[in-house]
Amino acid sequence: MPIVHVFLWEGRKDEEIKEMVxxxxxxxxxxxxxxxxxxxxxxxxxxxxxxxxGEFASKKFRNI
Structure with missing residues (x-):
């Protein structure tokens, strides 16, 4: 059985996650x-x- 781990920045809506799954x-x-x-x-x-x-995403991608 496949086990898939998906790492995402927090903040996506539940509906977006459900659609991805x-x-x-x-x-x-x-x-x-x-x-x-x-x-x-x-x-x-x-x-x-x-x-x-070497740079946190909170700084590097602060506008995303």
Missing amino acids: KKLTKVFVDMGIPENAVEILVHDVPKTRWAIG
Whole structure:
């Protein structure tokens, strides 16, 4: 069974997350994997805990 971890900056709406989970699940179903075998874990990470190139996303992407 596939286990998918998705790391995102926190702040997305529940409906956006639900839609993403449906679409990711469909990718595996289209490959012949039963829907109930697909596990998806969504990790909402604050920009203050996510660094890119040595700089926190809260600073580097403050307008996003």
